[in-house]
Amino acid sequence: MSAASPKHDVFQAIADRTRRKLLKLLVDGELPVTVISGHFPMSRTAVSKHLRILADAGLVKERKVGRETRFRLDAEPLQELKRWLAYYERYWDNKMSALQRYVEADEVMDDKPYAPLDAVNPETKD
Amino acid sequence: MSAASPKHDVFQAIADRTRRKLLKLLVDGELPVTVISGHFPMSRTAVSKHLRILADAGLVKERKVGRETRFRLDAEPLQELKRWLAYYERYWDNKMSALQRYVEADEVMDDKPYAPLDAVNPETKD
DNA sequence: TTGACATGAAACCATTTGGTTTCGTATAAT
DNA sequence: ATTATACGAAACCAAATGGTTTCATGTCAA
Numbered sequence: 001m002s003a004a005s006p007k008h009d010v011f012q013a014i015a016d017r018t019r020r021k022l023l024k025l026l027v028d029g030e031l032p033v034t035v036i037s038g039h040f041p042m043s044r045t046a047v048s049k050h051l052r053i054l055a056d057a058g059l060v061k062e063r064k065v066g067r068e069t070r071f072r073l074d075a076e077p078l079q080e081l082k083r084w085l086a087y088y089e090r091y092w093d094n095k096m097s098a099l100q101r102y103v104e105a106d107e108v109m110d111d112k113p114y115a116p117l118d119a120v121n122p123e124t125k126d
Numbered sequence: 127m128s129a130a131s132p133k134h135d136v137f138q139a140i141a142d143r144t145r146r147k148l149l150k151l152l153v154d155g156e157l158p159v160t161v162i163s164g165h166f167p168m169s170r171t172a173v174s175k176h177l178r179i180l181a182d183a184g185l186v187k188e189r190k191v192g193r194e195t196r197f198r199l200d201a202e203p204l205q206e207l208k209r210w211l212a213y214y215e216r217y218w219d220n221k222m223s224a225l226q227r228y229v230e231a232d233e234v235m236d237d238k239p240y241a242p243l244d245a246v247n248p249e250t251k252d
Numbered sequence: 253t254t255g256a257c258a259t260g261a262a263a264c265c266a267t268t269t270g271g272t273t274t275c276g277t278a279t280a281a282t
Numbered sequence: 283a284t285t286a287t288a289c290g291a292a293a294c295c296a297a298a299t300g301g302t303t304t305c306a307t308g309t310c311a312a
Contacts, residue, residue, distance in 0.1 A: 011141045011143075015137045015138050015140075016299090018300090020137070023214070027214075032258075032259095033258070033260095034257085034259085042302090043301075043303085044258090044259080045260080045261095045301085045303085046300070046302075049300080049301085050300085052260090066258090066309065066310070067257070067258050067259075067308065068257090068309095069258080069259065075214045075215075075217035075218040076218045078214050078218060079218055081211060085208055087150075088149070088153075088199075088201045088204050089201075089208075091153065091201035092201040092204060142269090142270085144270085158288075158289095159289065160289080168271070168272090169272065170288090170289080171271085171291095172270070174289075175270075176270085192280070193279040193280065193287065193289075194287090194289080195288080195290090253312095255310100255311085256309100256311075256312095257310075258307105258309080259306105259307085259308085260307090260308105261304105261305085261306085262303100262305080263302100263303090263305100264304100265301085265303105266299100266300095266301085266302105267298105267299080267300085267301100268298080268299070269296100269298070270296095270297085271295085271297100272294080272296105273292100273293090274292085274294100275290105275291085275292080276289105276290090276292100277288105277289090277291105278287100278288085278290105279287080279288080280285100280286080280288095281284100281286075281287090282283100282284080282286095
């Protein structure tokens with residue numbers, strides 16, 4: 001239970017290259033919007049909207065200082081990604097491709113022993 | 127150097143929840159399109175398009191068997207994600223928030239010691 | 253107090269995305 | 283030979299996305 005109902009999920013937030021660059025830029029500390037947008041070839045408003053999306057995903061925090069708003073990285077939500085990834089790590093030790101796993105699971109290779117349409121992924125998130 | 131010029135990048139490919147479910151479903155082995163689409167509340171064609179996107183990102187492989195096309199997981203491209211994530215791991219040990227890092231880096235907190243606008247992220251991908 | 257700076261909100265726009273239905277074609281089954 | 287199955291391609295559509303410009307507001311500086 002980190003942020004309450006994050007309007008944007010982490011997967012979407014990091015899907016955009018500009019937003020990934022934003023995260024990287026904010027790694028070194030707090031920066032106000034104008035300075036941040038100076039690093040990008042688009043309007044300040046556009047950058048501001050990206051920052052909003054990152055904030056909605058919990059990946060950046062903001063703080064008002066006088067007339068400026070400073071943003072900083074909060075990497076914590078990336079742990080969700082880490083957990084998601086961990087599930088797949090064993091599959092890229094290509095000691096076992098999906099094909100091989102299938103064949104070895106039962107030697108049939110014909111018939112209809114496909115995933116039973118129910119009882120598959122009983123209820124895990126994704 | 128895995129796939130040559132992947133038309134879709136991994137970040138985008140996994141941004142969609144349906145596609146993440148597809149990956150999970152294909153973990154256990156090869157499946158033909160019709161069986162796959164049976165697990166989703168949308169048309170076969172829609173699922174097929176998702177599979178195409180995953181294939182473009184290198185996350186699934188396909189194989190023609192008679193009149194069917196069977197898809198299987200290829201987790202290898204997820205290693206890129208893993209590397210990307212690794213960069214941020216040290217930041218979610220919240221022993222040090224971005225704010226703290228900034229303050230401790232130099233005690234100024236005023237002035238203009240913001241990221242120098244050049245010499246920032248000299249040339250790393252994202 | 254007057255003007256400049258920092259920012260978000262709003263309205264708008266083109267393109268991409270995620271979905272649909274319809275159709276053509278290759279393969280398998282009768 | 284005919285029919286049924288598996289699939290992708292194409293045309294289409296609504297909504298989301300990534301961007302723009304303009305405007306209003308709050309804060310700092312002269």
